[in-house]
Amino acid sequence: MTRGGRRVRYPPDPVMETTIPRVPGVPLLGNALDLARDPIGAMTRAYQAHGPVFEIAIPGRRITILAGQDANLLFNTLGSDTLQLQPIYGKLVEETRSARYLPTLDEPDYGYYRRMIKPRMSRESLGAHLPEAVGVIRDAARGWRAGEQVPVLDLMTRLCVEIIGRATQGTPVGAELDDIVLFTKRLIGSGVAFQPAFLLRLPDYLRARRRFEAFLQRIVDEHRARPGDDLVDLLLQAKTPEGEPLEGHDLLAYVHLPLVNGVAYAPRLCGYLLYELLRAPELLRRVRDEADALFAEPELTLAGLRRMRWLYGACMETLRMYPIAGALPRYVAKDFAFGGHTIRAGQMVFIATGVAHFLPALYPEPRRFDPERFFEPRNEHRQPGAFAPYGLGPRTCLSAGMGEALIMLVTATLLHHVELALPRPDYELRSEIDPIPGPHKRFRVRVLGPRAAPS
Ligand code: HEM
Secondary structure: OEEOOEEOOOOOOOOOOOOOOEOOOEOOOEOHHHHHHOHHHHHHHHHHHHOOEEEEEEOOEEEEEEEOHHHHHHHHHOOOOOEEOHHHOHHHHHHHOOOOOHHHOOOOHHHHHHHHHHHHHOHHHHHOOHHHHHHHHHHHHHOOOOOOEEEHHHHHHHHHHHHHHHHHHOOOOHHHHHHHHHHHHHHHHHHOOOOOHHHHHOHHHHHHHHHHHHHHHHHHHHHHHOOOOOHHHHHHHOEOOOOOEOOHHHHHHHHOHHHHHHHHOHHHHHHHHHHHHHOOHHHHHHHHHHHHHHHHOOOOOHHHHHOOHHHHHHHHHHHHHOOOOOOEEEEEOOOEEEOOEEEOOOOEEEEEHHHHHHOOOOOOOOOOOOHHHHOOOOOHHHOOOOOOOOOOHHHOOOOHHHHHHHHHHHHHHHHHHEEEEOOOOOOOOOEEEOOOEEEOOOOEEEEEEEOOOOO
16 A cells, blocks of 8 residues: 555564563653643654554553554454453443443444444434524523633533433433533543542442432333333343343443443533634634524524534544544454564553544644645545544444534534633633543633524
8 A cells, every 4th residue: 555655564564573662751650741731742752753653651551552544544454353342341341230331342242232223323313303402502502691701611511411312312411410420530530541440439429320320210211101213212122132122231331322422522522623713713704604504594404514614624623633532442352463563462552543633744734723624625534544533443433423413513503693702812722631631621711792693
């Protein structure tokens, strides 16, 4: 295969015995400080210094990282016989009390459940609820007064999870949100992101888990009493590969999927996108014009949303510049060769999918926010292995279409209805890992006033 005039060895080299380079760090902490400040930035620098395979250290552990365009291409092709999740996601099984919880499964069960639930977590599931979703966003904005400062991550989390709950389960989330957020952060923090396990034994978490499970059970009971046609109805009809109904904690672990994943990604991207738009007046004007045109149409549709060229480019550019899950963990079940090294079975590695997003060979001036990268004829993201905000390979995000439409809908509706501004014109957004990377919780936007009469 040839890329940019460079011949790329793919499939990769045969198995070789070599020493994987270590990224220099400081005593005891290793590379932890750099990683905490800007994980993908640190891994991009390490890739540029050491090549596509390197080892980083955090207290108590050394971890092998595979990064760059070739790592993404490889990740796209390696199957569940080589890269697995079940051996490293034991905590998730414990906390959901389900050995059938999707993120912890490998083939053949993984593909079975994924195919089963995907249709009810799609873009079209959101498309069937567009007016209701717009109502949720408008109602939130209606209460704002001019001069008020709105905390962005809280707002976006409330909007995204509320809309996802209604679109996939026909259920308002309302005051249950705080428990869902606390549960999600601890589950990801201690289950995936190396936070201490004792956090999963603290009373606040145990209380949130208990209440969240009770909420999930109420959702199930209401669907049993009044059947419909959403994800929960599908789960109630579903059978396990052994032909048994899905029940108990296995059932609840599937009902929880849209809510927990709804907390993790889309709200953070909505926050970053709003920041990038509010700091670029010309881009903001273009997106706002598109939003006004969208709401002037007789009916709000997914096709209409997708026609918003500048908003689409800005949304994709946000996915590129802010990879929320830019390094994905996998357990190596079988030796394989990559980048001149043997990646040995029996260890956890991270595939730093987000590093490719910052390589100048793929994206000129990679630190510049430039929505036109995604327009014809540039299409920089279409280069193989260049764009991976949803992961790669057989277990990419199940709801990428819904996520993208949701981010565009929330942004278009807010910009159509309200005039917002950054706290100061020169405001610089800081990110925070809590334990999911996202806009800092202190990021607020100023409400200047309403724009359009509610339609
Ligand atoms: C637009 C924002 C989103 C982004 C960037 C995103 C990204 C991702 C990523 C990186 C993964 C992990 C893939 C892996 O481990 O290889 C993932 C998995 C998943 N996402 Fe998304 N996601 C988004 C929105 C959503 C939404 C809104 C939902 C649900 C309504 C959702 C549901 C899921 C599920 C169920 C999985 C687990 C699939 C599995 O375990 O294989 N995602 N997503």
